Amino acid sequence: MSVVRGWCPSAHRPMVSGDGLLVRVRPRLGRLSAEQVLQLCDLAEAYGSGLIDLTARANLQVRGVAEADHAALLSGLIDAGLVEAEADREASRNVVVTPFWSPGDVTARLHDMAVDVLPRFELPGKVGVAVDTGPAPVLEGVSGDFRFETNENGAILIRAEGAERGHLVAEADAGAALEEMIRWFLDTGGEAAGRMARHLKVAALPEAWQQVPPAAFAERPGLGAVIGGRMVGVAFGSTDAGTLRALIRSTKATAIRVTPWRMLLLEEAQAVDVPGFLSDWDPVLEVSACPGAPSCAQATVATRELARRLADKVAGSLHVSGCAKGCARPATAALTLVGRDGRFDLVRDGRASDTPVQTGLSPDDILQQAGQASGL
Ligand code: SF4
Secondary structure, three states: OOOOOOOOOOOOOOEEEOOEEEEEEOOHHHEEEHHHHHHHHHHHHHHOOOEEEEOOOOOEEEEEEOHHHHHHHHHHHHHOOOOOOOHHHHHHOOEEEOOOOOOOOHHHHHHHHHHHHHHHOOOOOOOOEEEOOOOOOOOOOOOOOEEEEEOOOOOEEEEEOOOOOEEEOOHHHHHHHHHHHHHHHHHOOHHHHOOHHHHOOOOOOOHHHOOEOOOOOOOOOOOEEEOOEEEEEOHHHEEEHHHHHHHHHHHOOOEEEEOOOOEEEEEOOOOOOOOOOEOOOOHHHHEEEOOEOOOOOOOOOEOHHHHHHHOOOOOOOEEEEOOOOOOOOOOOEEEEEEEEOOEEEEEEEEOOOOOOOEEEEOHHHHHHHHHOOOOO
16 A cells, blocks of 8 residues: 655655655755756765656655765755755745746746745645746646746736636735735645645635636747757656766756756756767657656556556556656646556546556556557
């Protein structure tokens, strides 16, 4: 049986996984300088297995850390400026931003405001802010309970996740609007729901906060040259210190920005192909799959081999999850395969925790179905 945990792991409070502790690093504005990347790689090798994950909220995770090495790793991350020294402040720094920001722009300013506001409240561990106020909105499907976006005229709005519309705010009032929405969430029992979208299924959001639709989402950025640098893909969002170090050295990137799409945006990078990173589109980039067994203690199935084999055989979005927690993709997928007791359940148009339409499938059953004319 899987255990669904109600808190969000942080560098100070790591999650126990099948391969040791999982230490989450939330780079400020999703950005690490080249020096910070190299420091992170050294720390991941010294105190972890060297494996590094990119998460669906544009964070990084150092895998395979022994309990005895956690304090030294944490100290190294704090010294590198990648983790706050104060545990509660680090835990509440749950802000995801569009990677297409510039120093001092509205996205950076709203990020800094949200980082200041969040520690004033005791919010459920996973609750956070999304700031999607770049040249085009791109954080479709990226979870963020309180969302700053723009309307079609470029005016800032705040929207509760789960509501189709938000309300316009002047930038100077954005902090007060965020505080007001957080207070409403807590005062109306949002803590029990744990997330805004779930809460809105039972609580009525004030009408005044549902007036303005955000601009339509742009297409997900591709690989290669993009605004601000070059984008490279990371299959399943899983890499390791040696590969990441080679990326920085070979491309001479001055910094990386972590995106929520299993892609890294390299600042001022040379166009060099680096083994372990995708510079051309590959169907595997569209597939979500957590590490599964044996890496994660909660998994009873291997996930990534099956995901690779299915990548070009499934028409819609695909998520292969080691268990019902669905770490690799909080959003819905057209098809989700969920490990349970050594086999897979199949969920259509839902999340890993939703009710399956088929149960007890083996990988061979699944591949056979995928190969048939009717498909999966
Ligand atoms: S979804 Fe995957 S990584 Fe998350 S707990 Fe389950 S098996 Fe582990």
